Amino acid sequence: MKNGREVLSNIIDTQIPIHEKYGGVVPELASRNHIEAISRVTKKALEEANVKLENIDAITPTYGPGLVGALLVGVSYAKALAFANNIPLVGVNHIQGHIAANYITYPELEPPFLCVMMSGGNTQIIYVKTYTEFEVLGKTRDDAIGEAFDKVARVIGLGYPGGPKVDKLACEGHANIDLPKTHFEGDTLDFSFSGIKTAVINLHHKMPDINKADLCASFQKTVTETLLENVEKAIQKTGEKIVALAGGVSSNSYIRKEFLTLGEKGIKVYMPDLKLCTDNAAMIASSGYYNYIAGKRDTLDLNAIPNLKLN
Ligand code: KG4
DSSP: HHHHHOOOOOOOOOHHHHHHTTOOOOOHHHHHHHHHHHHHHHHHHHHHTTGGGGGGBBBOEEEEEEOOOHHHHHHHHHHHHHHHTOOOBOOOHHHHHHHHHHHHHEEEEEEEESEEEOOOOOEEEEESSSSOOEEEEEEEEEOOOOHHHHHHHHHHTTSSSHHHHHHHHHHSSSOOOOOOOOOOOOOOOOOOOHHHHHHHHHHHHHOOOOOOHHHHHHHHHHHHHHHHHHHHHHHHHHHHOEEHHHHHGGGGHHHHHHHHHHGTTOOOOEOEEEOSSSSSSHHHHHHEEEEEEEEOOOOTTTTTTTTTTOO
């Protein structure tokens, strides 16, 4: 990554075929496969970028949040590489990385803005104040939105990873099934997705012949309405007129289309290129660049933190 915005190489080494047969990520298998992949992937990234290690100004591993075993592989490898080559080490928060996917897609985008972070492990509305300062305005109190997509897909027999499969099937259906939305009392922008997940599971068990495409379309419509309701409250609260999407679930075609309607209310909406929505190294390197120029440096004490918070 050059100057935080220009991608020189972005190697994706997917483990989906390995985990597919178990219906979800198996943590132990994930870390073992990370160990096997990391040297090969690093070499390929340098080759494709046509740079040598001595041209690298900073090594920027993700140190959380995430699965500890997988995080440890990256952190340990990065520490060894940084130490052996005398290159500064700069840790990156995974969520911060997802936000930065927008900087790569939109060279003109600068903070401040609101970001709706939606992934397999997180759902948050984040006030991005600067490249390195964030305030979480609302978050899920139970399941992440991606978890709900994956669970719905599994229960109705679509397989893993569920999000893209629900997205595809929903295109053939009509959102004609009423599903519950959770609202909390008081002035909160928090979410809950466990209720709708359970409602879909119960409906499918009670009515095995229910039209799956309609169920997927209704699920997507209801969760998108929930997201938009809270985002509109966040816009009112902060006065911000820019909303960016981030995380794997932001590749959902219905969510992307519906968020664009905020444009009618004078809101500018940004969404990363599809290949930058799901986990990738370029977004982490972009964040690493901004941490680096803000003066952040880590020592060899850097450790993986599975539940790392933003700021
Ligand atoms: O951000 P991500 O790659 O990984 C982390 O959780 O960090 O997000 C993965 C999540 C999975 O739950 C996956 O099912 C979901 O993103 N996802 C989608 C779509 N593509 C990926 N969910 C809904 N619609 C999609 N098109």
